């Protein structure tokens with residue numbers, strides 16, 4: 001369970017996250033949606049204790065999460081798949097993380113198998129495609145078998161088979177009772193994946209509910225249209241490109 005209360009982050013004059021309160025429950029996939037610059041990554045970084053909130057609190061299973069030894073056993077996260085040492089092999093990268101988090105070495109082979117990178121285990125990460133890096137980032141998140149998992153734009157660079165695989169993986173992780181939070185700026189991606197959605201714009205919560213609830217509350221035919229409508233006033237490039245949709249009011253679903 002992740003609980004945010006009045007979470008706020010300011011960078012100088014920019015308010016990236018603005019009094020955000022939400023609960024992410026275990027046993028379901030929660031989609032975290034918002035246009036570019038809405039504050040998704042900043043929120044994920046505050047959940048992980050990488051950035052300190054300017055105000056408000058966020059807890060993971062009742063306590064603020066700090067990076068610490070064995071942290072990967074509590075929370076696994078894919079934030080930026082490009083943020084890895086390109087000179088290392090996939091297995092060396094995962095083994096370094098496992099060692100630092102006191103995770104048995106046997107997990108390295110297991111997660112490489114799980115993400116479909118077993119054949120690339122000894123290859124340098126520098127030669128990996130974006131999709132392979134995403135898979136490696138997912139492997140790192142799974143390494144400590146954690147009860148809470150955060151994924152920032154996990155589908156970037158994945159081919160259709162990869163996208164289908166990730167959707168299945170998220171469903172399995174949720175069915176195992178884990179807390180799964182997945183950020184995306186594409187509502188359509190979440191249509192088949194998320195049980196519950198949090199929609200933010202300019203750092204504030206615009207709406208939350210199941211995909212059906214969001215469609216009903218916005219009286220739209222698809223989640224994509226619902227998203228356009230909910231974010232129409234946030235000044236995003238996507239909302240502007242969507243154009244046209246009448247605003248019917250979004251509120252909580």
Ligand SMILES: Nc1ncnc2c1ncn2[C@@H]1O[C@H](COP(=O)(O)OP(=O)(O)OP(=O)(O)O)[C@@H](O)[C@H]1O
Nearest residue numbers: 011014016034035036037038039040041042043185
């Ligand atoms: N370290 C930082 N210093 C200054 N401003 C920042 C910093 N990190 C984020 N911001 C600003 O905070 C706002 C929210 O950014 P954030 O990356 O959290 O949004 P996002 O929803 O993840 O966007 P995207 O979908 O583009 O990844 C943006 O205006 C961004 O420019």
